[in-house]
Amino acid sequence: MRNLQDSLRRTHGNRPTRRAFLQVGGLGALGLALPELFAMRAKAQGMNAPARSVIMLWLWGGPSHLDTFDMKPDAALEYRGPFESIATANPALRVCELLPKLARHADKFSVIRSMHHESNDHGVAGTIALTGSIDGSVNLGGSTASGVMRPSTGAIVGRIKRDAMPAGSLPPYVILGNQLHQGLKRVVGEGGGSLGTPFDPFRIDYEPGVGLRLPDIDLPEGLTAERLLARWELRQGLQPDGLAASRPLAVMDKHYEMAHTLISSRESLSALDLNREPKAVRDAYGPHRFGQCCLIARRLVEAGLPFVQVNWSTHVEAPEDAGDGGWDMHDRYFQIMQDRHGWMLDRALSALIGDLDARGLLESTLIVAVGEFGRTPRINVKAGRDHWNNCYSALVAGGGVAGGRVVGASDPRGEHPIDRPSTPADLGATILDRLGIGAGDVTGIGLNPSGSPITELF
Amino acid sequence: MFTAIRPAIHFGGRWRALAALVVLPLLAPADPGGQITRLTRDDIDLQRPAWSSDGKMLAFSRHEAGGTHIWQYVMDMTATPPVARRLTKRETPDHNGVFSPDGKEMLLTIIPQSGTQGNVDIALIAVDGSGLATVAGDGDGGLSHQNWPSWSPDGSRFAFSSTHDGNEEIYSAKAGGSDVVRLTQSPGIDTHPCWSPRGDAIVFATDRWGGLELASVKPDGTGLTRLTTSPGLDDYPAVSPDGSLAFVSNRDGNFEIYLAESDGSNPRNLTRNPLRDTQPTWTPDGKGVTFVSDRDGLGDLYTISLAK
Numbered sequence: 001m002r003n004l005q006d007s008l009r010r011t012h013g014n015r016p017t018r019r020a021f022l023q024v025g026g027l028g029a030l031g032l033a034l035p036e037l038f039a040m041r042a043k044a045q046g047m048n049a050p051a052r053s054v055i056m057l058w059l060w061g062g063p064s065h066l067d068t069f070d071m072k073p074d075a076a077l078e079y080r081g082p083f084e085s086i087a088t089a090n091p092a093l094r095v096c097e098l099l100p101k102l103a104r105h106a107d108k109f110s111v112i113r114s115m116h117h118e119s120n121d122h123g124v125a126g127t128i129a130l131t132g133s134i135d136g137s138v139n140l141g142g143s144t145a146s147g148v149m150r151p152s153t154g155a156i157v158g159r160i161k162r163d164a165m166p167a168g169s170l171p172p173y174v175i176l177g178n179q180l181h182q183g184l185k186r187v188v189g190e191g192g193g194s195l196g197t198p199f200d201p202f203r204i205d206y207e208p209g210v211g212l213r214l215p216d217i218d219l220p221e222g223l224t225a226e227r228l229l230a231r232w233e234l235r236q237g238l239q240p241d242g243l244a245a246s247r248p249l250a251v252m253d254k255h256y257e258m259a260h261t262l263i264s265s266r267e268s269l270s271a272l273d274l275n276r277e278p279k280a281v282r283d284a285y286g287p288h289r290f291g292q293c294c295l296i297a298r299r300l301v302e303a304g305l306p307f308v309q310v311n312w313s314t315h316v317e318a319p320e321d322a323g324d325g326g327w328d329m330h331d332r333y334f335q336i337m338q339d340r341h342g343w344m345l346d347r348a349l350s351a352l353i354g355d356l357d358a359r360g361l362l363e364s365t366l367i368v369a370v371g372e373f374g375r376t377p378r379i380n381v382k383a384g385r386d387h388w389n390n391c392y393s394a395l396v397a398g399g400g401v402a403g404g405r406v407v408g409a410s411d412p413r414g415e416h417p418i419d420r421p422s423t424p425a426d427l428g429a430t431i432l433d434r435l436g437i438g439a440g441d442v443t444g445i446g447l448n449p450s451g452s453p454i455t456e457l458f
Numbered sequence: 459m460f461t462a463i464r465p466a467i468h469f470g471g472r473w474r475a476l477a478a479l480v481v482l483p484l485l486a487p488a489d490p491g492g493q494i495t496r497l498t499r500d501d502i503d504l505q506r507p508a509w510s511s512d513g514k515m516l517a518f519s520r521h522e523a524g525g526t527h528i529w530q531y532v533m534d535m536t537a538t539p540p541v542a543r544r545l546t547k548r549e550t551p552d553h554n555g556v557f558s559p560d561g562k563e564m565l566l567t568i569i570p571q572s573g574t575q576g577n578v579d580i581a582l583i584a585v586d587g588s589g590l591a592t593v594a595g596d597g598d599g600g601l602s603h604q605n606w607p608s609w610s611p612d613g614s615r616f617a618f619s620s621t622h623d624g625n626e627e628i629y630s631a632k633a634g635g636s637d638v639v640r641l642t643q644s645p646g647i648d649t650h651p652c653w654s655p656r657g658d659a660i661v662f663a664t665d666r667w668g669g670l671e672l673a674s675v676k677p678d679g680t681g682l683t684r685l686t687t688s689p690g691l692d693d694y695p696a697v698s699p700d701g702s703l704a705f706v707s708n709r710d711g712n713f714e715i716y717l718a719e720s721d722g723s724n725p726r727n728l729t730r731n732p733l734r735d736t737q738p739t740w741t742p743d744g745k746g747v748t749f750v751s752d753r754d755g756l757g758d759l760y761t762i763s764l765a766k
Contacts, residue, residue, distance in 0.1 A: 077646045078625075082665035084690060097690055100711050207524050208756065209501055287501060287756040289524065313525070320551050320569055320578070325525040331578070331603050331621070334647060338691065339505070343713075343734055343752075382603045383626040383647055 049436025050364070050400025053301040056154065056309040056431075057294070057349065057369040058130075060180055061122070061316035061326030064375035064385050065393040066414045067096050067337060068345075069111045072377070079377050079413050082334055090404040098342025101350035107404045108353055108362065109397035110457055114408025114417035115370070117424055120387035122182040122316050122328065125372035127189035130154075132425030132450045138188055150447065151193035152201075153428040157307040159192070159199050159445050160437055166304065174300060175201040176293040177311025178215040183322075190309075195445065201309065204272065206292050212272055271303040272296060281355065286347035294348045298355055301365050306435065312371075327371055331382035345369075353397055366399025366434050370427065377414045391416050394427060396457060400434040407456045425451030492763040496754065497540075503757035504750055506737055510557040513742045515585070516540075517564065518759060519553030530555045530566050532585065545587050552581075554606055558613050558633075561585065565607035565616055570595065580604045580618055582633065593635030594618055608653045608660070609633075610677070617641070617651040617660050628662050630677065641679040653677075654697040661685065661695040661703065672705060672722060685722030692716075696739050696747070704728070704738040704747045715749050715762070728762060 066072055071085035071094055085094035088106030095103050102109075118134065119125045124145065127137035135147025151159070158173030165172050180187040192199030205213040274282060274295060285291035290312055297308040317323025318336060329336050349369060356362040374392025375385035391410045397403065408420040429451035432442065439449040498504060503521040505528070510516075516533045530552045533542035545564065546552055555566035568581045570592070579595035593616075594604040603621040610616065610630075615637075617630045628642040628651045642648040646665040653660050659674040659681075666673075672685040672692050686692045688709040696704045701720035706713055710727065713734045718725040729735040733752040740747055746763040753760075 077665065082647055082668075082670045082691065084669050097708060287752065288503075315526075319521060319525055319528045320553075322550070323526070325521075332605070335649070338693065338713075339736065340503070379625070379646075381624045382621045383649070 047436070049434060051366040051398070051434040051436075052364040053305060054154075054157065054307045054366045054368065054399065054431055054435065055294075055297045055301060055352070056307070057352075057367065058177075058180075058309055058311045059327055059345075059369060059371035060126070060312050060314075061323075061328035062125070062371045062373045062375055062387060062392070063327045063341075063345075064333075064337075065113070065388075065391065065410070066375070066377055066385075067334075068099065069093075069095055069393040069395060070113045070410055070414050071096060072412065072414050075377070075413050078379050081379055083337070090406075092404070093406055096342070098337060099346045099350075101346045102353075105350055105353045105357075105397075108357060109367070109395050109403055110401055110405035110407060112394045112396065112407045112422055112427070112454065112457070113391075113410050114419060114421045115374075115392045115394050115424070115427070116390055116417055116421055117373070118389065120373060120389040122372060122387070123185060123187045125387075125389055126180060126182075126187045129370065129372040129424045130189040131193060132423070132428040136188065136193070138185070140182060140185065142185070149188060149191075149193040150450070151195045151199060152190050153431050154190070154201060154307040154309055155192045155195055155199040156432065156442065156445070156447065157435060157437065158201075159195050160441055161306040161435075162199075169303070170300070170305060171202040172305060173199065173201045173307045173309075174305055175203050175309045175311060176296055177205055177309070178203065178314040180311065181315045183315075183317070194447070204296070206274075206289060206296060208287060208289055208292060271299040274299075281351075284347070284351040284355070286344060286351070288344050288348070290344055291348035291351070294352045295355075298352060298361075301356075301361065302359075328387075329375075329384050330380065330386055331384040333375075333379075333384035349395070356398060362398035364399060366401060366431060367397040368394065368427070368431060369396075370394035374414075388415075396430075401457045405457060407454060420454075420456065422454055423451060426454050427451070430454045430457065492765045495761045495763075497748070497759040497761060499754075500758055501755040504759055505757070506554045506556075507739050507748045507750065507759050508556040509739060509742050509748065510561040511559055511742050512561055515557065515561065516748070516759070517545075517555045517557060519555065521757075527551065528553045530564075532564075545583065545585075546590065547587070548590075556607055556609060557585070558609055559611060560613060565593070565609065567605050567607070568592070578603045578605055580607050580616075582635075593633070594620065594629075594631055594638070606650050608651050610653050611655050611657045615677075617653050617662075619649045619651060619662075628660065628675070630660070639679065641675050641677075642682075648673075650694050652695045652697050654701065655699045656701060659697070661697055663691075663693045663695065672703070683721075686718070686725070687722075688725070694737050698740045699742075699744040702744075704740060706736045706738060706749075715747060717747075717764075728764075 067083050072080050073085055084097045086097045086103055088095055088103035090106035093106050117128045121139045124137040124139050128134050130152040131150040133150045134145050136149030137145045154173045161172045203215045205215050285295045293310045297310050300308045313324045313326040315323030316326040316328035356365050373387055373389040376388045380386055409418050411418050430453045433453040442449045505519045508517045514536050516535055519528055519530050521528050528551045530545040531542045532545050533540050551569045552566050555564045557564055564583050568579050570577055570579050577596050579592045581590050582593045583590045596602055605619050607616045607618045615630050615632055619626050620629050626647045626649050628648045629638055629640050631638045644666040648662055648664045651660050651662040661674045663670045664673050670691040670693050672695050674683050690708040692705055692707045694706045703718040705716055707716045713736050714727050715729040715735050715738045716725050717728050731753050735749055735751045738747045738749040746761045748761045750757050751760050
């Protein structure tokens with residue numbers, strides 16, 4: 001069997017064709033072990049799909065569509081605000097003047113201007129946006145919606161792609177960032193939901209000036225992820241060959257367990273090492289956390305991970321409101337957009353698109369940039385914008401999505417969709433479709449498919 | 459009296475001395491500016507630099523702990539190397555501080571209680587960090603968002619922005635917070651006031667003409683005058699001792715520091731750098747402009763001298 005697999009790899013690299021898989025499947029009676037069958041099936045699943053990986057840029061807190069990708073220059077001052085639109089590489093699209101670098105890549109991405117759903121509560125909207133369903137969501141008041149929480153799109157991808165991951169690699173669903181919060185409340189929806197906690201995301205984070213962090217692990221004071229890994233290597237070196245690997249995980253403390261997960265994946269570990277990047281590339285992404293995490297995401301995709309999510313922040317709120325710089329700007333909005341969020345998004349996202357394109361990876365990597373909702377078209381009494389779930393925008397690029405398209409439209413004030421309304425479930429179905437994950441695959445893991453792919457993007 | 463201490467700040471689980479922020483000047487050409495001096499090497503986003511009138515202290519606010527805090531610092535520029543310290547011991551944010559003309563006090567923006575999303579006050583505090591008192595707040599239930607204080611040259615009053623009347627306008631008040639006077643009327647945004655050192659005008663940014671443009675009013679609110687006309691954003695005006703303007707503009711597609719005459723004429727790009735330059739303030743002698751720039755990383759402070 002090993003020879004057959006090797007033969008497949010020699011012929012088709014690490015991505016055997018469907019025909020080859022069927023040939024292998026047909027040979028099951030000749031001795032293919034069940035785990036190998038599952039692995040080969042997983043690898044064959046999606047083999048002809050346009051996208052190999054997804055990078056989800058999660059703009060937590062809710063960016064304003066009117067100040068990013070759905071400008072309304074003809075609206076009254078109380079709606080349009082101070083920012084002007086600029087031309088882009090796509091004649092049909094103008095974007096906010098705070099996004100000049102991104103504008104130059106507008107022929108490589110498309111915008112959906114008609115996203116909407118049913119809740120303006122961060123917690124509920126976050127669950128809807130990440131899972132496609134309100135089921136099991138928890139609102140600011142602590143009330144839980146009925147129904148069983150669906151897994152996030154990333155968790156579904158992780159579940160289906162898990163068996164195709166090379167031995168020792170990082171889990172297939174990685175989030176760069178901490179667990180999401182609204183105020184002091186944790187937000188649900190990033191995890192495995194009904195698939196179970198084994199399909200929760202593996203979390204890594206990066207902090208400028210500090211380095212890599214493992215958010216799920218409360219590291220002792222002063223102990224960085226790098227130092228933890230160095231300790232693990234030392235620990236391994238002091239033990240007889242194979243002893244460490246054979247010890248039950250239960251006897252290890254969780255720090256070393258996590259370290260073991262990382263250290264056992266040399267390829268993934270090197271993917272996390274930003275020092276391997278030229279300074280010019282690091283600089284292009286920007287010095288801020290989100291920019292550097294986008295660069296890590298690109299490296300993880302290069303290493304073969306199928307779904308990487310980059311969280312803009314942990315909290316929805318700005319630091320002035322006890323948050324860490326999310327998009328939830330009820331006040332000081334235009335100042336913060338100019339001083340922070342505008343250039344941070346522009347630099348990181350434009351660098352990511354350009355970098356993937358230059359490496360020939362954009363074609364096989366689907367980028368999605370979206371938050372849980374938009375913001376009120378009418379500027380509020382505190383020179384900010386509030387929550388607006390009735391209409392917002394999403395950016396998509398690469399991975400089988402055509403560039404230079406604008407799908408859907410909003411009304412003259414950006415209050416409601418007037419053409420081709422789309423939901424988070426539709427966006428989730430689009431992601432799965434581009435990865436070659438169809439309704440049958442979703443049903444096969446015990447879930448009901450939801451949403452319909454937004455085919456106007458293809 | 460101000461006592462310089464060698465501070466350490468908690469950041470990312472490690473303690474780092476802020477004295478390490480300060481570096482020697484980098485000599486680099488700039489047109490029409492001259493020598494550029496890098497004042498900090500922090501790689502943590504800094505905000506709103508402001509000099510004391512004697513040039514011995516530099517105030518700035520600092521985003522830290524992964525962006526979860528923003529706090530006011532004062533840096534003693536007479537120390538070798540200069541040493542920065544936090545102004546307060548508050549847990550909640552304080553920022554955008556500016557020295558009184560006599561250098562003994564500061565006005566700064568404070569968040570009275572975290573998580574309130576909008577209740578932003580202006581407070582007066584001694585430069586040694588004692589005696590914090592709110593001077594523009596939401597005590598009457600009407601004010602919700604006060605920001606960006608700027609002293610009158612005699613220290614008797616200050617200008618600030620407020621959303622007291624339903625949108626962001628410019629106001630002034632006596633230094634103790636009484637006698638609040640509304641200076642602007644526009645359905646949009648009027649923000650970032652700067653009281654001219656000669657005392658004759660308050661320059662601010664407004665979106666009443668589309669985009670953000672600079673305008674000025676007299677201290678009594680009369681004499682509204684438009685100062686700039688450009689595509690994009692003109693913001694963060696700073697008025698020099700001789701009345702010249704420094705401000706940030708993205709009229710060329712990138713945020714740069716511009717200079718102009720007091721009436722806004724003859725605008726010219728001072729910084730000419732492909733990365734963000736913003737939030738200018740004049741050095742006390744009027745011979746240079748201190749600003750925030752990403753040119754070497756994230757949001758450090760620089761001073762560019764003006765070409766002879």
